[in-house]
Amino acid sequence: MIRLEGVTKRYRSAAGERVALDAVDLHVAKGQVFGVVGRSGAGKSTLIRTINRLETPDGGRVVVGGQDITAMKPAELRAARRRIGMIFQHFNLLNSKTIAENVAFPLKLEGRPTAEIEARTAELLDRLGLAEHAKKHPAQLSGGQKQRVGIARALACGPEVLLCDEATSALDPETTDEILTLLDGLNRELGLTIVLITHQMEVVRRVCDRVAVLKDGRIVEEGATADVFLHPQSPVTRAMLAEGEDGEGYDASVVPAGGRLAKLTFRGGSTYEPELSRVARTTGVDYSILSGRISRIRGEPYGQMVVAFTGGDADAATAQLTARGVVVEALS
Numbered sequence: 001m002i003r004l005e006g007v008t009k010r011y012r013s014a015a016g017e018r019v020a021l022d023a024v025d026l027h028v029a030k031g032q033v034f035g036v037v038g039r040s041g042a043g044k045s046t047l048i049r050t051i052n053r054l055e056t057p058d059g060g061r062v063v064v065g066g067q068d069i070t071a072m073k074p075a076e077l078r079a080a081r082r083r084i085g086m087i088f089q090h091f092n093l094l095n096s097k098t099i100a101e102n103v104a105f106p107l108k109l110e111g112r113p114t115a116e117i118e119a120r121t122a123e124l125l126d127r128l129g130l131a132e133h134a135k136k137h138p139a140q141l142s143g144g145q146k147q148r149v150g151i152a153r154a155l156a157c158g159p160e161v162l163l164c165d166e167a168t169s170a171l172d173p174e175t176t177d178e179i180l181t182l183l184d185g186l187n188r189e190l191g192l193t194i195v196l197i198t199h200q201m202e203v204v205r206r207v208c209d210r211v212a213v214l215k216d217g218r219i220v221e222e223g224a225t226a227d228v229f230l231h232p233q234s235p236v237t238r239a240m241l242a243e244g245e246d247g248e249g250y251d252a253s254v255v256p257a258g259g260r261l262a263k264l265t266f267r268g269g270s271t272y273e274p275e276l277s278r279v280a281r282t283t284g285v286d287y288s289i290l291s292g293r294i295s296r297i298r299g300e301p302y303g304q305m306v307v308a309f310t311g312g313d314a315d316a317a318t319a320q321l322t323a324r325g326v327v328v329e330a331l332s
């Protein structure tokens, strides 16, 4: 659905030249929710803005729905942008217009008939739970309500792709959750392809099928969200994940002499199975749990824990756990 091929972007300023994107390749399949994470200055905003050409790359190509966005003339680009909605961190609503007028705005720009504009606007306001606010102005709404107006406006022309530029960064955790639930529903119900950029790993954990990690304008890691979260490869991914977690550390000094330390990852059905006690019974190992958590990544349950094995046959325990689909990583 979306393909970036060798996309490069440089900014020139008095301070010199800055490479914001360095030969980025990316593929987002139709119907996916794709997250791009990275630290401040990594190039996330620049990347997402190349998809609807709010930023024009210096090199490479951006192809959306088979069409090369980078090669388009202005009229073609205007037509292509109808298929690509966008929402923003600070909502970017028109403050002098009512909520209904904000939602109707893209349809008016397109010159759609008044009756159609009214019907479509009413439908969107209803869908996003904003009908009672139609005549209000943005200043009268909460942050979460304003973002829902932003989403309604972005959906007005029936896009296939929704770009979300730090869409929940200005919201409190509860409202963030509400907006993420909404985006998740739009993806599942309408098949909308969503690309979001964020510095919040929790946002990716909640809604993204795949994630790319950006550092200094380059993708340092990319994969299915569960794979990247449970087995991060790059230092920046590990650091960003560690920041969001409480009590993830463990005290290795408590490991009994001769004990073997391992990180165990359970996914899907095995998360709730008593695998450890089964294996302990048959191999005679004892285990102590040093840290652990059970959670979900885009709805899929997983468990991850650090354990110390002592006594019995630790090799057999590792082999049995692996055979049962548990990923065992030796830490000592």
Ligand SMILES: Nc1ncnc2c1ncn2[C@@H]1O[C@H](COP(=O)(O)OP(=O)(O)OP(=O)(O)O)[C@@H](O)[C@H]1O
Pocket: 011, 012, 013, 018, 019, 020, 038, 039, 040, 041, 042, 043, 044, 045, 046, 047, 199
């Ligand atoms: N218009 C501009 N002129 C000059 N430099 C820019 C411009 N826009 C971005 N940059 C620089 O390009 C780099 C990437 O910026 P970008 O905003 O894409 O990063 P980001 O990951 O979105 O960061 P943040 O999370 O802070 O928004 C940064 O070093 C930034 O200072």
